[in-house]
Amino acid sequence: MIETRELTKHFKDVRAVDGINLTVARGELVAILGPNGAGKSTTLRMLTTLIPPTSGSAEVAGFDVVRHQREVRLRIGYIGQGNGAGHSQRGRDELISQGRAYGMGVRAARTRADELIESLGLAEVANRTVSTLSGGQRRRLDIAMGLIHAPELLFLDEPSTGLDPQNRANLQEHILRLRAEHGTTIVLTTHYLDEADSMAERVIVIDHGRIIADDTPRQLKAKHVGDRVILGFAGPDGAAEAARASGGEQRGAQVRITSDDGPRLAARLAALGPDSIEVVRPTLDDVFLTLTGRSLREDASAPESELVEA
Numbered sequence: 005m006i007e008t009r010e011l012t013k014h015f016k017d018v019r020a021v022d023g024i025n026l027t028v029a030r031g032e033l034v035a036i037l038g039p040n041g042a043g044k045s046t047t048l049r050m051l052t053t054l055i056p057p058t059s060g061s062a063e064v065a066g067f068d069v070v071r072h073q074r075e076v077r078l079r080i081g082y083i084g085q086g087n088g089a090g091h092s093q094r095g096r097d098e099l100i101s102q103g104r105a106y107g108m109g110v111r112a113a114r115t116r117a118d119e120l121i122e123s124l125g126l127a128e129v130a131n132r133t134v135s136t137l138s139g140g141q142r143r144r145l146d147i148a149m150g151l152i153h154a155p156e157l158l159f160l161d162e163p164s165t166g167l168d169p170q171n172r173a174n175l176q177e178h179i180l181r182l183r184a185e186h187g188t189t190i191v192l193t194t195h196y197l198d199e200a201d202s203m204a205e206r207v208i209v210i211d212h213g214r215i216i217a218d219d220t221p222r223q224l225k226a227k228h229v230g231d232r233v234i235l236g237f238a239g240p241d242g243a244a245e246a247a248r249a250s251g252g253e254q255r256g257a258q259v260r261i262t263s264d265d266g267p268r269l270a271a272r273l274a275a276l277g278p279d280s281i282e283v284v285r286p287t288l289d290d291v292f293l294t295l296t297g298r299s300l301r302e303d304a305s306a307p308e309s310e311l312v313e314a
């Protein structure tokens with residue numbers, strides 16, 4: 005569905021995207037994760053034909069993004085950041101107008117709008133003026149707009165940024181349902197580690213315009229970080245002895261050991277008689293930290309409190 009070769013975009017001396025080779029198969033749900041300025045939006049904007057690459061190439065839905073822009077656009081939906089500001093039309097009319105803009109007949113556009121209103125839970129929005137909708141309602145309407153022409157592939161650029169946790173959960177559920185019901189291929193960008201972790205079967209981590217990791221969340225965590233087993237003792241002497249016996253690292257009254265299978269190791273280490281045993285599962289942020297030496301949570305635009313559990 006997507007195939008890029010050394011896809012590159014420079015803005016003067018900024019290498020926004022620096023030679024990306026990416027393949028996405030039909031039906032996949034892929035999250036592109038990375039800090040501010042990593043090149044996520046620029047990648048999406050090239051794949052959706054909004055800006056041309058500086059070099060390299062990309063095929064989307066079987067067509068080259070430079071030579072066959074129209075063919076690509078007819079087959080994709082794109083929901084950018086901050087779509088749909090200040091519309092005076094009602095939600096349903098907005099959807100129908102969008103369908104007409106894609107060349108659909110009035111009847112087909114109406115039927116499709118009603119289907120989307122039903123499947124995206126937009127009944128309460130259909131007859132309201134778009135400018136009066138809440139952020140969450142508006143974002144769901146944006147998604148319906150991106151889907152009006154039944155695209156095979158949907159790009160979502162930070163769909164849940166700015167939404168409260170409840171609206172975000174709601175939106176995630178809608179995206180997952182969309183995929184289950186229509187088999188739509190979905191590529192989304194996000195700052196939210198938990199979103200990438202829970203929704204996507206494949207996470208692509210981008211930093212400085214390059215792909216630095218590409219795998220399932222589970223594999224990324226297992227391969228790059230592993231579980232940590234933390235044994236607690238009454239004092240450093242007990243910890244020192246356990247560190248010798250287990251090959252772990254002593255930190256005061258604690259011993260830390262990394263493993264592919266934390267629970268199994270913890271069960272084995274219980275024989276050393278610690279006062280406490282804790283198994284800490286890695287997060288995608290730990291993966292990012294291991295790969296880059298930096299934390300994604302330092303990212304200023306992503307509220308700290310919402311990134312606690314990945």
Ligand SMILES: Nc1ncnc2c1ncn2[C@@H]1O[C@H](COP(=O)(O)OP(=O)(O)OP(=O)(O)O)[C@@H](O)[C@H]1O
Nearest residue numbers: 015018019020038039040041042043044045046047
């Ligand atoms: N039109 C432009 N002109 C000049 N520089 C640009 C332009 N668009 C993006 N950049 C730069 O390219 C780099 C990548 O930006 P991009 O928006 O793709 O990052 P991002 O990963 O989507 O970040 P965010 O999470 O903040 O949206 C940044 O350094 C950005 O400042």
